[in-house]
Amino acid sequence: MREDVEALDIRDVTANWVNAEVLSRQIEERVKALADLSHTPLFFGRLDYLHAPGAEQAEGAGGEQFYIGRRHVHDAGGDPMVIDWRAPVSQPFYRASRKDPMDVGLRRRFGYTGGELTAYEDEHLSDPAEAATTSKLLQREIERPRVGPMRDIVATIQPEQDEIVRSGLGGTVCVQGGPGTGKTAVGLHRVAYLLYAHRERLARTGTLVIGPNRSFLHYIEQVLPALGELAVAQATVDDLVGHVEVRGADDAAAAVVKGDARMAEVLRRALYSHVRIPTEPVVVVRGSRRWRVPAHELEELVRELLTRDIRYGAAREALPQRIAHAVLVRMERAGEAPDDRVQDAVARNSAVKAAVKESWPPVDPAKLVLRLLTDADFLAEHADGILSEDERKTILWxxxxxxxxSAKWSPADAVLIDEATDLVQRTHSLGHVVLDEAQDLSPMQYRAVGRRCTTGSATVLGDLAQGTTPWATRSWDEALAHLGKRDGHIEELTAGFRVPTDVIAYASRLLPHIAPGLAPVASVRENPGFFEVRDGSGTAEVIAACEELLRREGSTGLIAADARVPALAEALAAAGIGHLAPGEETTRETRLTLVPASLAKGLEYDYVVLDEPRAVVDGEPDERTGLRRLYVALTRAVSGLIVTHAAPLPRELAE
Structure with a gap:
């Protein structure tokens, strides 16, 4: 298929060089999408539909046999050899069961090792005599060692995950999922499905994946290209609001106030305080004639624009046209016949421009925020009844x-500037946005993301128990409201596929203290995993644990409180153990990553050494946030976890 595309001759099929260039780019993208991926099989399953004359058949079936894979593959004659996993005819591969076989007689799973077919497994869904068993190939794929970046899960998508993946484009979905439930993979595969089902629409409007940091985005960046989707942009929230250079930082108290949704109203008041009601008439001179628009009529024009739900900048652009129209009305009454060119000329008249500048002056969003943060009187005037005096003092520079x-803007300041920018000029909306690790966003950050999908939909992914910011999300209903998607529906994933049983059970001891009422994850893995808690004497025990785990197959992560990372890096170097930073790709030669606890969220390793849980907790501003950070660190392991500590464990773990 790739060679056929590369062989296309477009020299005589385009009308001009512009069309030729566009077509060449499209062909290049198609070739990239058809690239071979080593160690990635083209098909992973087969469906044999039943043939029952006179009975209702599944769409497109009729007793046929279909191979299911990551992408559509056809032969030289154009006949399909492998069906895309997103096609309707592939859906029973994920959802068919003995209770509801969906007209499937046999479902076959294929097992691969290094890209070579090594096994297969059959399920006879229509045979009542065959006992239901857990798929060994499915378990083996789930528990396969993880080296390198995150991979797709098309071969192991579960029915409850598939329902979310295939939900429609029109609705917003919020997925609450504990560690290892596959929520990130579900979100990425939903993007791939939507691009398949609504390609033309999303090609026009665009899609975006938002992650918590660059390390996380680097970790997931290969998933969509492996599924043939190359056009999905990735960014952090800080990237979205990058109107100014961020060089400063807020303390927790200031960041909480700046991230509060009430700041949106403060900004709106401050912005529209620049509008002044006209008190003088406008006199437009054209040739020998003078046309006068009285102050009371100008006042009506300004007040009418204030009552309309349009952006500050759009209203400012409309005002000169409104004034010019009032002048044209007078011209017509005097017997003249002005046209649109005359109206545009009047709108550009110096007297009209001066009146607009006086009544509706231009406002720079960054300067507006700077004045609010540095002028106590200006802030007090526009935050009256919204922020308390103590809150105003907290955010004043x-x-x-x-x-x-010259201002040292903080990340929270950049979000305020983005809000002000949107009040002046509407933010461009995309067709679909995936927001991962959403539990750590402030209300104002939710609003910033919501502005990017006002006319589209969103997939929100997160875990309330993993919220580690002072402004962490308290409920998903509240988060959806800030996002502007109150009608979004919430789905919960509770089956754990990544974290071993013993590890998730240990970490779940923290749940009553960090997220009361949240259901613990139930691991579905047959392998209970390798798990030990070691009372060591210090760094030597940590290094020994790393050396032990590196003798096993797969990746290893050493997670520690941020303050302890430099000392551990020196100890690893002294022991001759090479290591990577979060986001760097593991290799067969270097399989150890040294991870500050603050960057561990969303990452996963086959084996993890967790250094000093007490230090992880103490590294946060309060106990609750520290325990949530610890919960994140404890649940990064896919196959095994060693906890080393010299200081006493937090009492919540010891209970």
């Missing part, structure tokens, strides 16, 4: 700042 460029 201690020192005056000369200009926007």
């Amino acid at each position: 201690a020192k005056p700042v000369r200009s926007v460029k």
Whole structure:
């Protein structure tokens, strides 16, 4: 298929060089999408539909046999050899059961090792005599060692995951899922499905995956290309709101206030305070005639624009046209016949421009935010009844700042500027946005993401128990409201496929203290996993644990409190153990990653050494946040976990 595309001759099929260039780009993208992926089989399953004359058949079936794979493959004659996993005829591969076989007689799973077919397994769904058993190939695929970046899960998607993946484009879905439930993979595969089902629409409107940090995005960046989808952009929230250079940081108290949704109303008030009701008429001179628009009529125009739900900038652009129209009305009454060109000329008249500048002046969003954060009186005026005096003092800068460029903006300040920018000029909306690790976003950050999908939909992914910011999400209903998607529905994944039974059971001791009422993850893995808690004397025990795990197959992560990372890096170097930073791709030669606890979220390793749980907890501003950070660190292991500690364990783990 790739060679056929490469062989296309487009020299005589385009009308001009522009069309030729566009077509060449499209062909290049098609060739990239058809690239061979080593160690990735083209098909992983087969469906044999029943043939029952006179009975209702599944769509497109009729007793046929279909191979299911990551992408559509056809032969030289155009006949399909492998059906895309997203096609309707492939759906029973994920959802068919003995209770509801969906007209499937046999479902076959294929097992691969290094890209070579090594096994297969059959399920006779229509045979009542065959006992239901757990798929060994499915278990083996789930428990396969993880080296390198995150991979797709098309061969192991479960029925409850498939329902979310195939949910429609029109609705927003929020997925609450504990560690190892596959929520990130579900979100990425939903994007792939939507691009398959609504390709033309999303090609026009665009799609975006938002992650918590660059390390996380690097970890997941190969999933969609492996499924043939190359056009999905990836970003962090900080990337989206990058109107200014961020060089500063807020303390927790200031960040909480700045991230509060009430700041949106403060900004709106501050922005529209620049509008002044006209008190003087406008006199437009054209040739020998003078046309006068009285102040009371100008006042009506300004007030009417204030009552309309349009952006500040759009209203400012409309005002000169409104004034010009009032002038044209007078011209017509005087017997003249002005056209649109005359109206545009009047709108550009110096007197009209001066009146607009006086009544509806231009406002720079960054300068507006800077004034709010540095001018106590200006902030007090527009935050009256919204923020308390203590809250206003919390966000005011201690020192005056000369200009926007010299200001040391914090990440929370950048979000405020993005909000102000949207009040001035509407933010472009995409067709679909995936927001991962959403539990750590502030209300204002949710609003920033929501602006990117006002006319589209979203997939929100997260775990309330893993919220590690002072402003962490308290409920998904509240989060959806801030996102502007109140009608979004919430799905919960509770079956754990990644974290071993013993590990998730140990970590779940923290749940009553960090997320009361949240259902613990139930591991479906047959292998209970390797798990030990070691009371060691210090760094030597940590290094020994790393050396022990590196003798096993797969990747190893050493997770520690941020403050302890430099010392551990020195100890690893002294022991001659090479290591990577989070986000760097593991190789067969270097399989150890040294991970600060603050960057562990969303990452996974076959084996994990967790250093000093007490230090992880103490590294956060409060006990609850620290326990949530510890919960994240404990649940990064796919096959085994060693906890080493010299200091006493947190009492919540010891209970």
